[in-house]
Amino acid sequence: MHNDSPWLRAFRGLAGAVLIVWLVLPLVPLAIWSFARGWFFPDILPKQWTLSAWEYALSERAGVIDSLGLTIGISLAATALSILVGVPAGRALGLYKFRGKELVELLILAPTIVPGIAVALGIHSVFITLGLNNTVGGVVLVHLVPTLPYMVLVMSGIFANYDPAFESQARSLGASWLKTFWYVTFPAILPGIIVGGLFAFLVSWSQYILTLLIGGGRVVTLPLLLFNFATSGRNDITGAIGIVYILPGIIILILTARHLSGRNGAVGGFGRI
Amino acid sequence: MTHVSLKDLTKVYPGSKVPSLDRLSLEIPTGELTALLGPSGCGKTTTMKMIAGLLTPTSGDVTFDDRSILREKPEHRGVVMVFQNYLLFPYMSVADNIGFGLKMRKVDKAEIDRRVGEILDLVKLPDLGKRRPSELSGGQQQRVALARALIVQPKVLLLDEPLSNLDAHLRFEMRDLIRSLQQEMGITTIFVTHDQEEAVVLADKVALILEGRLCQYDQADVFYKRPANEAVARFFGGQNFIAGQSTGAAFDSPLGQLTLPQGAIAGKGTLTFRPENVKIGEGQSNSLNATLEDRIYLGTQTRLRLRVGDTMIEAIANPDEVGGFDVGGPVPIHLPPQTLWVLQ
Ligand SMILES: Nc1ncnc2c1ncn2[C@@H]1O[C@H](COP(=O)(O)OP(=O)(O)OP(=O)(O)O)[C@@H](O)[C@H]1O
Ligand SMILES: [Mg+2]
Numbered sequence: 001m002h003n004d005s006p007w008l009r010a011f012r013g014l015a016g017a018v019l020i021v022w023l024v025l026p027l028v029p030l031a032i033w034s035f036a037r038g039w040f041f042p043d044i045l046p047k048q049w050t051l052s053a054w055e056y057a058l059s060e061r062a063g064v065i066d067s068l069g070l071t072i073g074i075s076l077a078a079t080a081l082s083i084l085v086g087v088p089a090g091r092a093l094g095l096y097k098f099r100g101k102e103l104v105e106l107l108i109l110a111p112t113i114v115p116g117i118a119v120a121l122g123i124h125s126v127f128i129t130l131g132l133n134n135t136v137g138g139v140v141l142v143h144l145v146p147t148l149p150y151m152v153l154v155m156s157g158i159f160a161n162y163d164p165a166f167e168s169q170a171r172s173l174g175a176s177w178l179k180t181f182w183y184v185t186f187p188a189i190l191p192g193i194i195v196g197g198l199f200a201f202l203v204s205w206s207q208y209i210l211t212l213l214i215g216g217g218r219v220v221t222l223p224l225l226l227f228n229f230a231t232s233g234r235n236d237i238t239g240a241i242g243i244v245y246i247l248p249g250i251i252i253l254i255l256t257a258r259h260l261s262g263r264n265g266a267v268g269g270f271g272r273i
Numbered sequence: 274m275t276h277v278s279l280k281d282l283t284k285v286y287p288g289s290k291v292p293s294l295d296r297l298s299l300e301i302p303t304g305e306l307t308a309l310l311g312p313s314g315c316g317k318t319t320t321m322k323m324i325a326g327l328l329t330p331t332s333g334d335v336t337f338d339d340r341s342i343l344r345e346k347p348e349h350r351g352v353v354m355v356f357q358n359y360l361l362f363p364y365m366s367v368a369d370n371i372g373f374g375l376k377m378r379k380v381d382k383a384e385i386d387r388r389v390g391e392i393l394d395l396v397k398l399p400d401l402g403k404r405r406p407s408e409l410s411g412g413q414q415q416r417v418a419l420a421r422a423l424i425v426q427p428k429v430l431l432l433d434e435p436l437s438n439l440d441a442h443l444r445f446e447m448r449d450l451i452r453s454l455q456q457e458m459g460i461t462t463i464f465v466t467h468d469q470e471e472a473v474v475l476a477d478k479v480a481l482i483l484e485g486r487l488c489q490y491d492q493a494d495v496f497y498k499r500p501a502n503e504a505v506a507r508f509f510g511g512q513n514f515i516a517g518q519s520t521g522a523a524f525d526s527p528l529g530q531l532t533l534p535q536g537a538i539a540g541k542g543t544l545t546f547r548p549e550n551v552k553i554g555e556g557q558s559n560s561l562n563a564t565l566e567d568r569i570y571l572g573t574q575t576r577l578r579l580r581v582g583d584t585m586i587e588a589i590a591n592p593d594e595v596g597g598f599d600v601g602g603p604v605p606i607h608l609p610p611q612t613l614w615v616l617q
Contacts, residue, residue, distance in 0.1 A: 168327040169360040171347040174377040174425065183373070187364040 023253070027246060033239030053236035057244070064225065064241055071205065071221040074136060078143040078204040079197050082151040085144070086196060087189065090155020095164060108152050111145045119145055120213045127214060134216035142214045143207055147200035154199065158192030198252045205248060275337045275351070275428040275461045277301040277324070282333035284319050294319050295485040296333065301478075304459040306452070308466055308476035312508075316485045317465040318357065321431045324463065325354040337428065348377070351428035355435055357465075359418040361406035367417050368393075368402035374425035392420045396450070411438040416447065423454060430455070430462045436471060448475055469496075469509055481505055497547065502616055506545050512587040513551075515544045519615045527584045532558045532610045542615040546608055548576070551588035553595060556607025565604045568595065579604060 033039065034053050036046035057064050092098070093105060111119055123142055124133065132138030166188070170180040208223045215221075222245045229238045278301065284294040294316040301307045309317045322328035324335055326347035334341050342350050353374065361370050371392060372385040380388075393399050396416040406414055415438050422430060435451065436444050452475055455462045466472050472479045473493040480490045488508075489501040500506035503514055517526030521539035524531045531544070563579035563586065575595055577588040588606070598604050 163360075165356060165358075166360050166362060168322075168325075168347070169354070169356060170362075170373070172325050172327065172352065172354045173374040173421065174348045174353075175373075176346075176348055176377075179377060184362060 023250070027243070030239045030242045030246075033235045034237075034243060036236060036239075039235075053234075053240045057237055057240040062237070063220070064222075064244065067220055067222050067225045068244060070136070070219070071223075074140050074143065074211075074219075074221060075201050075204040077140045078147050079200045081140065081144055082147045082200040083193055083197055086148060086151030086155050086200075087193065089148075089152045090157075090192070091159045093152065094156035094159025094162065108149050112149045116146065116209055117213075120210050124213055133214060134218045136215075136219055139211050139215045139219045139221075142210045143204040145210070146207065147203045150199040150203060151196040154192050154196035155189065158189050162188055195256055198256050202249055202252055274303050274459060276303045276339070277429055277461055277463070278336050278339075279320070279324070280334040280336070282320065282323060282335065283331045284316070284323060284328065285331045291485070292331070293485055294323075294482075297482070297487050299480055299487070299490060301461055301463065304456070304461055305477040306455055306462040306464060306475060308464045308472035308479045309482060310466055310469060310472040310479050310508075311482035312467055315482045317467075317482065318433055320482075321354055321433055321463065321465060324429070325352045325431055326350050327354070352431060353422040353425060353427040353429075354431040355418050355422045355433060357433040357437070359406075359414045361414055361417055361421075363406055365406075366402065367398070367404050367406060367409070370406060370417060371402075371421045371424055373421060378425065388424055392424050395423075395454075396420045397446075412440065412443055415439060419447070419451070423458075426458055427460060430460045432462065432464045434465050434467070436466070451475070481508060483508070499614055500545065500616070503543060503545070506616070510547070511545055512548055513544075513546050514616075515584060517542070517544055519544075524613070524615060527582055528561060531608060531613065533613055533615065534611045537613070537615045538617060540617075542617055544613060544615055546613050548587045548589040550609065550612035551577075551579070551586060551590075552607050552609060553588075553590050553604065554607065555605050556609065558610060559608040559613075561606050561608070563604045563606050565598050565600050565602055568600060577604075579606065 032046065034057075035049050035051065037048040037050040037052070039046040056062055089108070093101065093108075120142065123145070127133045127138050127142070130138075132141065166184050167180050170184045171177070175183065206223065207221070208227070211219060211221050211224060215224075217224075222241070226238065226241050226245055229241060277299075279297050279299045281296045281298055282294060283292050283296050285292045297316075297320060299307070309320060311317055319328065323330045326342070326345065330343070335343055337350075361367075362373065365373070368386075368389050371389045375385045375388065389402065390399075393402055396419060398413060398416055398420070401409065401413065401417075406417065409417065415435060419432075419435055422432075432451070436447055439447055448471070451462075451464075454460075464472075464475060466475075473496075476493065478490060479493050479496060481488045481496065483504055488505050489496060491499075496505060496509045500509060500511065503511075506514070515526050515528060517524050517528075519525075519533065519537060519539050519542045521537055522533055524533055524537075524542075524544050526544060528544075561581050563581045565577060566580050566585070567578040569576040570592060573592075574589050575592045577590055577595060579586040579588055586606075595604070
């Protein structure tokens with residue numbers, strides 16, 4: 001990491017450029033569409049521009065604002081629950097050896113391997129008996145299936161490089177376990193919580209099938225709304241909602257780029273996916 | 274002001290069959306400094322952690338002033354442990370590290386600042402309060418760890434090899450500092466080391482632990498004069514062990530009949546004497562004719578390998594005394610009776 005050769009640096013620069021082009025390029029037509037009044041084949045750019053798609057998308061009628069709020073709420077809740085469960089689970093997996101550890105790891109990884117629809121159908125029947133279908137709470141819970149693995153893996157990577165003796169030292173100096181967590185453990189694992197949390201947020205943010213199945217069409221998050229407009233052929237409005245939908249992902253990517261550089265253990269756990 | 278006592282303290286780590294600490298019993302009087310001495314892996318850190326409440330004993334008890342503390346949480350025991358690897362909190366400045374214990378005791382900010390400043394001077398690290406621990410040398414980190422423990426004035430202080438990373442000069446200074454602070458504050462202190470010299474200089478009493486068992490618990494000089502067994506004598510640098518028969522007054526062995534000091538045991542036993550107590554020249558008693566087999570010049574002293582009959586004897590002498598003897602030639606020696614000791 002410290003004495004990179006010029007070749008390696010050039011390669012990383014190139015990789016960065018490709019990544020940006022790959023991420024930004026699909027957004028360009030989306031953005032153009034959202035400001036276009038018709039955009040037809042031989043034209044490279046639309047002949048006429050308008051703000052009407054945006055006006056509609058941001059109006060009360062379209063439901064985009066409500067859906068945005070709902071999606072943010074669901075993703076935040078799923079993220080918070082992932083952190084709550086993922087931190088202790090990651091600690092157990094990262095710090096301790098115990099019998100059946102491989103099995104637990106496999107179970108945690110399973111949702112990233114098994115097709116989501118299979119999992120969702122199973123959960124659907126369970127949720128019926130629990131009365132969780134068609135509720136926001138049910139959607140939040142089902143989002144944990146794909147978000148938890150990321151959180152747990154990130155946290156187990158963090159804890160694998162963590163020395164719990166610091167906690168003993170704090171206790172010995174007179175800190176209760178709560179204060180020990182706050183002053184000693186938390187600052188040490190914060191990078192993992194941030195990275196894992198952002199991933200969990202994004203994974204929840206992009207759920208479609210799980211939301212559709214468990215929400216039963218009543219919990220309309222942004223991807224569902226987006227899909228409705230896309231299939232109805234309104235490219236201009238789809239473009240506007242698409243931009244709104246994609247923005248958080250880009251912001252998060254920029255925020256985490258620093259943490260993803262591999263200088264800390266936060267992403268070490270991903271090596272195992 | 275705390276009298277610490279360990280009663281048959283035992284630890285068997287999960288998954289291990291042999292105890293890492295086997296029925297350790299020690300009485301450590303109020304305000305005294307006891308050294309736990311022993312080679313790597315003998316159970317020193319294990320003992321400290323159990324006293325600090327960071328590890329649960331398999332059996333046995335720890336009492337402070339005759340009250341068992343095993344049920345008390347580590348933060349309520351009034352014990353502070355300084356770990357072998359310092360464990361300074363990396364996200365805090367040096368000053369915040371040192372003030373941590375006071376902050377947990379809800380001392381107000383201004384008072385913490387004042388006392389941190391004081392103790393930084395005491396451990397000779399003024400001006401370093403704002404740094405991060407990673408910006409300090411190993412020795413400086415060790416002193417910060419020490420300051421962080423002392424500042425809370427614990428009832429019992431546990432120091433796990435607190436001097437191991439200091440250079441010789443600092444080590445002497447810190448040794449004296451620990452001793453004077455400990456006596457001034459009257460803190461009952463247990464001090465881990467694998468260096469016998471450190472234990473001897475610093476401690477009121479030394480507990481020698483070998484392979485999880487207490488071998489001897491005495492004042493330092495006793496380990497040299499009256500070691501409990503061969504292992505103890507060897508740990509303290511003893512090299513001469515000669516099997517034979519004791520009458521209590523004299524010892525019969527391949528070296529001939531040697532006069533013993535008063536209080537020596539009778540019966541079959543092993544005679545031991547320290548290399549530095551082998552005297553060159555004729556003596557009033559216990560004189561022997563040895564042959565010089567080898568010599569190693571060590572600057573202030575010379576190590577000699579001597580042979581008496583078929584028995585090899587290790588000796589340490591003043592270089593001036595032995596300069597005239599040739600390897601292969603005869604050397605007259607004697608063993609003063611008060612320096613001999615018989616082991617069972
Ligand atoms: N968590 C543990 N699990 C299993 N065995 C352990 C554990 N900690 C220590 N041991 C074993 O217990 C024995 C004593 O360990 P301890 O750390 O007390 O040694 P020590 O005397 O402090 O050694 P050193 O001078 O090297 O620090 C060793 O044999 C060690 O391998
Ligand atoms: Mg140790």
